[in-house]
Amino acid sequence: MDFISAFCSPGVLCQILLGLSRTVILFIVASGLSLILGVLRIPNIAHGSLYMIGAFMAYTVSRMFGGGITGYWMAILLAPLGVALVSFIIERGIFSRLYEREHIMLFLLTFSFALVFGDLVKMVWGAEYRSVSMPRFFQGSIPIFSVPFPIYNFFLLLIGPTVAIVLWLIVNKTKMGKISRAAAVDREMVGAVGINVSLVFCIVFVIGCFLAGLGGALVAPIVNVVLGMDHTLIMEAFLIVIMGGLGNMWGALLGALIFGLTQSLGILIWPQFGIVFPYAAVIVVLSFRPSGLLRSTW
């Protein structure tokens, strides 16, 4: 009984809520990765860099608008669009010419972008810590069983499901989404019926990268925006996508949920090595379901 009462303590509840808001960020980034992986078959390792660029752009935009509530909303709006623009340029400029190549070449190409972006961020924003000021609207916290819980994290808990639903609508209810799902299964066939597959790929790539930028912009007020913030995140996103099933959006949600919760609860159990728990969860999942929890599109 001791265990159960300990498990229901306010501290644990608070940790679960924090884990859930972490889940939201992870889901938004991983769903973009999963989308690109499912349709284009590229494990885009530059995805983490785009997340970082999103966070830095959010910093710049919010500074430009004076750092208040307007600045925040403009940052949320403009930073992902900026990232989408960057991704559009690299897709049209380089990727679209190389889709016929082996996948490992495309993977290494995304790595070359990660390298270049890392240093570009250093050139533009420098290597110091940056922080995006939290607008007054989101400051403060709501007590849950006498433990204060930041308002911003509640906001994130609202954003997560919204993004999931919008993404589901795009993928399942629009013509564009249906074409992209068909292209994921058989791109030659889709091309043969007269659809511009290259354009479809471009749109999917840009949407995926937009999500990376959105994740970065959303996370900016609660973390230090700094060079290297992409490095661990991209690995986490990889694991989430593998755990959930490659290319499956709900899989990304489920994976992010498992990852976020095991991480936040693991810290309570073993503070120094809390990071081990999500990885252990991945290994357990894969030993029972080698191709991920949900059906992969591959």
Next chain:
Amino acid sequence: MGGKKSIIPLLLVAILLVFLPFSLPRFYTYLISLIVTMGLLSTSLNFALGYGGIYQLHHGVFYGTGAYAAAVMIAKLGYNPWFAFIIGPLVAAALSLVMGIICIRLSKLYFGMLQISLGSLVWAIVYRWYGFTGGDDGIHGISVPSMIGSTKGAYYFTMIVAGLAMFFMYRILHSPFGSTLQGIRDNAVRSQAIGVNVRRHQLTALVMAGFFAGVAGVLFVVVDNSVFPNMLFWTLSLEITIMALLGGWFTFLGPMLGAAIIVLLRTFVSTVTEYWTFALGILLMLVILFLPEGVLGKVFEIWKRRTSAEIRG
């Protein structure tokens, strides 16, 4: 490899390498040791990637593990260095076996993605375990036997060990096992159909590659007397993949050449600008766009075209 003909140039290179430290400043001796270490690492990656067709995307983790195992045994546990040098690669091979068993069921890029993320767990543990691994500082000033303690001593030790390791890898790749491995790379389904145990062959190749990466890790300990967590970070793994790609990954000596180019470039670009990663990224892009078969692959291609033209002419 051109069979018997290539023995003479190799011998000349070997003789050159023996006398080089007497005419070079200490820094260049160190640099050559480093190049050979990275070249061995990259060759061991190519063992799995180029010849085995296994997407070994996080090879650096075995390199770092071998180095850390040796370093921790010497600096923290007080074992005899020679003994530690033998155990280091074995630990790397053991890790390679464990990770291989987890990942091998998945194919191609899926395998690589899982490996790269599991490897980052090893990195995270090394990074946080201050008491044992020195955390983000790593371990410095590892005492190696005085015989190989000097720059020259380390150089000769590196040359001998790397030479032996390269020889063994070459022999393995040209044994029936190596041919089977390349058969699996070219067509796994067909290999399976004629009765080859595909997974066991791939797993064996992974363990061997991990072992030789561990050897490279031990060499780094000898050359640099230090270890740090970045040796297991995934960016390093992709850097050695670039070395293999740049040199030519269907050639045996390509990765060594690629390592030489990258290490030299890094050394000299870093003196000019702090944006080395930027330069590396651009270089990688150019290689993928214009030289996907690598420098040595291109040389062989031109050479082959010329000889066939001579025959025709």
